[in-house]
Every structure is written in structure tokens, then in C-alpha cells.
Amino acid sequence: MGITARGVGLLVAAVVLLGVGFRFAYPELTLLGAAAGAAVGYAALTAAWRPRLTVARRADPDRVARGExxxxxxxxxxxxxxxxxxxxxxxRCGDRTVLVPLLRLRPGRDTEVRYDVPTHRRGVVPVGPLRVTRxxxxxxxxxxxxxxxxxxxWVHPRIHPLTAVPTGAGRSLDGRVDGVPHGSITFDSLREYxxxxxxxxxxxxxxxxxxxxMVRENVDTSLPRLVVLLDNRGAAHPERVDGVAESFESGCEAAASIVTAAHRADLPVLLLLVAPEPATPAQRERADADAHGDDSTGGQPLGPLDRLAAAGLSSDDAALRAATTRLRQDRLGDTLIFLTGPGGRAELGHVGALRGAYPSVVVGVFGAAEPTPPGTAGLVVVDAADGARFAAEWDGVRRW
Known part of the structure; x- marks a missing residue:
């Protein structure tokens, strides 16, 4: 409960009038002071009344690409x-407030307000709660x-269409990938002799x-797997405009494009961040709802695009060495795609050391003023100014 400046003034006047009236035996002043105190008490009781309101929200949609x-x-x-x-x-809608008229709202009636949610920036836009002032x-x-x-x-990064999708050293279980090696011991189908x-x-x-x-057709059962490692260290993206690192935003767009292309090609893909970020309030709310089986948040689990929407820069600038060590030990796939900014080029040697564990390693560098020298750490490097340029350069890569 907050007392306005007018209420503070009237309360002080009530105390002064009562004090002076009792001290000098002025009944008129005592009556005025009592009236002022009664007015403040009545105001407090009136404001303390809690209206019985029910609030329902519907986002349409609750997941969009940036700018949609x-x-x-x-x-x-x-x-x-x-x-x-x-x-x-x-x-409350993100960083701004939206006025909601609740004038003469009769019992049992409702009012509906519809407004646009800002989607010009990638991220998680919290909407609510409704703040009612009495x-x-x-x-x-x-x-x-x-x-x-x-x-x-959830405002996802923009997705740029990719034509080429690396299939790595492994091959498909059911022949979805061209050039599947035949002759192994795993049965797949029957065909004519x-x-x-x-x-x-x-x-x-x-x-x-x-x-x-009829002849038994056997195929290799190994399945190609892509690992996308997004560099979210602050040192890798030193240039900021209004607190936003455009090179990191471009990296998020590239990661979203690769993940989407892999899913469309029915290939398994794993998205990792170099430095894990603490969970945002929206992520914690969704995790609690999932743990308790609550469908109030839509029942949709957090996917790679949701993680990219909530990703932010980390202050842990030494996390790349630990991330590459984990990747070398776990061997999570056969194609590694590392996306970083201009500040991450000096540490590409750590990524190049993973070529023994990952037969194919591709590096995307965003926002660099000068192109990366050819043959850096023996890696395939794609220099791009933004996500759209990365998609064009990506389709031109001949060696994975």
C-alpha cells in the first residue's frame, strides 16, 4: 500500500491539528484533525478492498521468428x-507497459484487450502479470x-534456408542418405536378384x-550426427551496439538455420553452448511446469530454437577449453560445426585439435573485419557478415 503525496500531507495535517487542538483546548482544530484522520483511514480501507478478477492470456503465436x-x-x-x-x-509486455481499461466492469462481465508483442529482438519476452491499482x-x-x-x-532467431546438409562419416540406417554402404550384417529389406x-x-x-x-539387402546401421557448438563467450563478441552483439545474433541465426535444415533432412543434431547460461525466469517456469506435468505453458518442451531464443552472452571467457575437452571425451557426433565471433579466431587451435574425434569440422566466423587466413588450424572456415551471408557461403562449401 502506498500513500500519495496528498495523503501524506493530510495525515501530517491531521496529527498537527489534533496535537494543537488538544494542547491548547481548541475543539474546532481537534474536529478538523479528526476529520482529516478519518479521511485517511477511509481511503486506506477503500484501497485495501481486493477486487475479484480472473485473468486469462493467449499468445498468438507464442513462438515466432525475429521480426514476425x-x-x-x-x-x-x-x-x-x-x-x-x-x-x-x-x-507488462517486455520493457513497456500497456494500459488496460477496467472502467465500470460489471459483475460477471469481462473485457478483452489485444496488443502486439515486440519481436524486433531475439529473446524471451515476458508478458504479465497484470498490475491493478486501486x-x-x-x-x-x-x-x-x-x-x-x-x-x-519466444522470439527465435531468423532461419535462412540451407541447401547442403553435411552427412558426416556415418551413414543412414534406412537409406535416407545417398551413398549408403551395403553389405554389412544388418538386415534392411528384400529386393529382386x-x-x-x-x-x-x-x-x-x-x-x-x-x-x-529375392536377395537380402543389408546396410550400415551407423547414423550421421551433427554437433553445433555456439560460442556465447563475451570475449568472442567484443563489439556491441546498444548492448547487443550483432555477431552473436548472426551466430544464433546460423545455428537455428543448421538445426532446422538437419531436422528437415531427418538427421540427428545436437546444439551446445560453449558457456552454459543460468536459466532465465521463463526457463525456470517452464522447467517447473514440465516437472509437475502442468500443461498451462502449452505442453511444448524446450527445443533447440527455444534455447537459442533464451541464449545470452556469458562472462566465462575461459570456457572454450573445457567445452572442447568434453567434446573430445564424449565424441557426440561425426560432424562438428563451431560458430564464433571475431574474438574467437585466436582460439581456433582448440577446435582444430578435435579433428581426431570428429572427422569433419566446420567453423563459422561472424563480424570479423578481415577474412580468416586460409588453412587456419586445418579447418574449413566460413567468414560471414551475418546469418544470410553465412547461408550463401555455407551452400558453397565443398568439403565437410
Missing amino acids: PASMTLTVRNAARLRSANLLAED RDPLGLVALARPYGATTPV VVGDELRRVHWRTSARVGEL
Whole structure:
């Protein structure tokens, strides 16, 4: 509860008038002081009344790419039976506030407000809670209370279409990748016999049933796996504009594009950050909801694009050595894609040392003033100014 400047002045006047009236036996002053004190007490009781409001939110959609439109629909219902609500309310949407009119909201009625959510920057935009301010008619006391929960809107990085997707040293289980090696011990399918097939691979029972020779087709069951390592160290992205590192934003766009292209090609992909970031409030809320089986947040698990939306720069500038050590020990895939900024080129040797564990290593460098010298650490390096330029250069890479 907050007392306004007018309320403070009236309360001080009430104390002074009562003191002077009792001290010098002036009943008129005592009466004025009592009236002023009663007015402040009435204002406090009026502002303390808690309206019964129910708040519902609907984000449309709750996940968008950077720059795409998104809106929030807020529905406020007066759950009281007798008393109308005449309040001042504002909703928090990221860094700005949106006024919500709750004038003469009758019992059992509701009002709906729809407004746009800013999506010009990648990140998690928290929307809510609704803040309702209750004032007395004299403007002496104001009390603000929150209503409803916070709903996050996930602004993903822009996705640029990639034509080429590295398949690594492994091959597909079911022949989705071209050039699948044949002849292993794992059965895949049956096909008609062609000249040159070994007779020991003929499936005689099926051949007798269909009336022609059928041959077992065996393939290599290893599955190609991509590992995307995004450098989120502050030292790797030293240049900032209004607190935003554009090279890191470009790296997030490149990571999102690679992950999306891999999913479309039905290839497994793993997204890692060099320095793990502490969980944001929206992430903690989603993790708690998932742990308790609560579908109030939409029931959608955090995916790679959500992690990219919530990713931020870390102050742990020495995390690259620890990250490469873990990658060397775990061997999480056969193709490693490292995305960094101009400040990360000096430490590409740590990434180059992973070529023994990862047959194919590709490095993307964003925002550098000069191109990376050819043959740096024996790696395939793609220099790009932004995510769109990276997509164009990526499709031109011939060796993975």
C-alpha cells in the first residue's frame, strides 16, 4: 500500500491539528484533525478492498521468428457477484507497459484487450502479470496488486534456408542418405536378384513363395550426427551496439538455420553452448511446469530454437577449453560445426585439435573485419557478415 503525496500531507495535517487542538483546548482544530484522520483511514480501507478478477492470456503465436508479428490477447473478468470494478490497470509486455481499461466492469462481465508483442529482438519476452491499482476517491492512498501469471513469448532467431546438409562419416540406417554402404550384417529389406549378387544372400523361403529370386539387402546401421557448438563467450563478441552483439545474433541465426535444415533432412543434431547460461525466469517456469506435468505453458518442451531464443552472452571467457575437452571425451557426433565471433579466431587451435574425434569440422566466423587466413588450424572456415551471408557461403562449401 502506498500513500500519495496528498495523503501524506493530510495525515501530517491531521496529527498537527489534533496535537494543537488538544494542547491548547481548541475543539474546532481537534474536529478538523479528526476529520482529516478519518479521511485517511477511509481511503486506506477503500484501497485495501481486493477486487475479484480472473485473468486469462493467449499468445498468438507464442513462438515466432525475429521480426514476425505476434500478439497477446488479455481477458479480464470480474468474478464478484455484486460490486462493479472501476480500476486502473496496466499489463507488462517486455520493457513497456500497456494500459488496460477496467472502467465500470460489471459483475460477471469481462473485457478483452489485444496488443502486439515486440519481436524486433531475439529473446524471451515476458508478458504479465497484470498490475491493478486501486485508489480512493480523494486520491490519498493507492494500492497495486498483480493478477495472473507471466506468459513468455519466444522470439527465435531468423532461419535462412540451407541447401547442403553435411552427412558426416556415418551413414543412414534406412537409406535416407545417398551413398549408403551395403553389405554389412544388418538386415534392411528384400529386393529382386540381379546379376552379380552373392547366392549366400538369397532368401530362399521368400523366393519360393513369390516364384523369383529375392536377395537380402543389408546396410550400415551407423547414423550421421551433427554437433553445433555456439560460442556465447563475451570475449568472442567484443563489439556491441546498444548492448547487443550483432555477431552473436548472426551466430544464433546460423545455428537455428543448421538445426532446422538437419531436422528437415531427418538427421540427428545436437546444439551446445560453449558457456552454459543460468536459466532465465521463463526457463525456470517452464522447467517447473514440465516437472509437475502442468500443461498451462502449452505442453511444448524446450527445443533447440527455444534455447537459442533464451541464449545470452556469458562472462566465462575461459570456457572454450573445457567445452572442447568434453567434446573430445564424449565424441557426440561425426560432424562438428563451431560458430564464433571475431574474438574467437585466436582460439581456433582448440577446435582444430578435435579433428581426431570428429572427422569433419566446420567453423563459422561472424563480424570479423578481415577474412580468416586460409588453412587456419586445418579447418574449413566460413567468414560471414551475418546469418544470410553465412547461408550463401555455407551452400558453397565443398568439403565437410
